[in-house]
Amino acid sequence: MKFNLNFERCKGCTLCINVCPKGIIEMQSERLNKSGYFTAECKDQDACLSCALCAVICPDCAIEIA
Amino acid sequence: MARLCRKVMGKIMPKFTRAKALEDKQTHYCPGCTHGVIHRLIAEVIDEMDIEGNTVGVFPVGCAVLGYQYVKFDGVQASHGRAPAAATGIKRAKPDRLVFTYQGDGDLAAIGTGEVVHAAARGENITTIFVNNTIYGMTGGQMAPTTLPGQKTQTSPFGRDTDKVGFPIRICELLSTLDGVAYAERVSLHDVKHINAAKKAIKKAFEIQMEGKGFSIVELLSNCPTNWAMTPPDSLKWIKENMVPYYPLGVYKDAEKGVTQR
Numbered sequence: 001m002k003f004n005l006n007f008e009r010c011k012g013c014t015l016c017i018n019v020c021p022k023g024i025i026e027m028q029s030e031r032l033n034k035s036g037y038f039t040a041e042c043k044d045q046d047a048c049l050s051c052a053l054c055a056v057i058c059p060d061c062a063i064e065i066a
Numbered sequence: 067m068a069r070l071c072r073k074v075m076g077k078i079m080p081k082f083t084r085a086k087a088l089e090d091k092q093t094h095y096c097p098g099c100t101h102g103v104i105h106r107l108i109a110e111v112i113d114e115m116d117i118e119g120n121t122v123g124v125f126p127v128g129c130a131v132l133g134y135q136y137v138k139f140d141g142v143q144a145s146h147g148r149a150p151a152a153a154t155g156i157k158r159a160k161p162d163r164l165v166f167t168y169q170g171d172g173d174l175a176a177i178g179t180g181e182v183v184h185a186a187a188r189g190e191n192i193t194t195i196f197v198n199n200t201i202y203g204m205t206g207g208q209m210a211p212t213t214l215p216g217q218k219t220q221t222s223p224f225g226r227d228t229d230k231v232g233f234p235i236r237i238c239e240l241l242s243t244l245d246g247v248a249y250a251e252r253v254s255l256h257d258v259k260h261i262n263a264a265k266k267a268i269k270k271a272f273e274i275q276m277e278g279k280g281f282s283i284v285e286l287l288s289n290c291p292t293n294w295a296m297t298p299p300d301s302l303k304w305i306k307e308n309m310v311p312y313y314p315l316g317v318y319k320d321a322e323k324g325v326t327q328r
Contacts, residue, residue: 013098059102
């Protein structure tokens with residue numbers, strides 16, 4: 001698990017989707033968090049480079065790269 | 067330090083964790099607002115300098131009014147525009163502390179212009195983090211002194227008319243003419259590269275303060291997706307295409323290197 005998203009913290013701003021060099025982050029539209037946002041999710045953990053660009057641009061510190 | 071390197075099976079893997087100086091809380095900012103990025107950058111710099119117990123932040127009136135809730139170091143909330151005056155008092159009483167003000171453009175460039183200009187002219191040994199998003203964000207998107215010519219806001223629905231309401235203020239250029247200013251830099255937050263540059267600028271400004279060299283200011287070009295009525299990615303693009311040409315990035319004053327304008 002490289003891309004760790006804090007589900008409750010994500011506000012669904014989509015900024016991480018645009019910076020991902022692999023294009024593996026996308027918005028999910030099935031589960032709302034407590035704040036009422038659809039969140040981002042990583043669809044392919046194995047392809048993740050751990051470059052942390054998504055974590056750097058995330059305004060809510062919702063992403064941690066392990 | 068939020069970003070560490072570790073070796074896993076012969077490969078160097080970067081690791082990114084939350085800055086220690088940040089509280090583990092949900093912020094009240096709108097989705098995509100770069101206030102959260104700036105809080106994180108400040109917290110990371112404080113972690114790297116290891117001065118969490120020795121820092122006082124002075125927060126403004128504006129969207130960041132509750133900013134002290136999201137950081138673990140000390141924070142006070144000053145009257146509208148008066149953060150440099152409050153910071154002056156704190157710094158003079160406790161000269162060994164890192165004291166910074168965190169102000170928006172409505173706070174610093176409108177009601178608090180006199181405060182920041184005189185704090186800079188006196189060469190007070192404080193740092194100002196100036197968040198410029200060309201709008202009054204908290205009150206609903208009214209025109210600010212930094213609103214670009216032609217930009218539509220709640221109070222300029224046909225675009226800012228410079229014949230009637232004048233021109234935007236470029237704070238870094240203005241303050242760099244004062245002898246009390248040791249460091250003035252403008253950075254942007256529209257992509258990862260510029261966010262990393264912004265962190266370096268904040269660190270440099272804090273180091274200059276800790277060395278006792280005088281007033282330092284870092285202006286950060288920021289977004290307001292809600293009041294600009296844009297999606298967060300579009301708002302970052304708007305910074306790049308419209309704000310950066312009007313507010314050129316760079317070091318405007320560095321007393322060490324003798325740079326006064328670039």
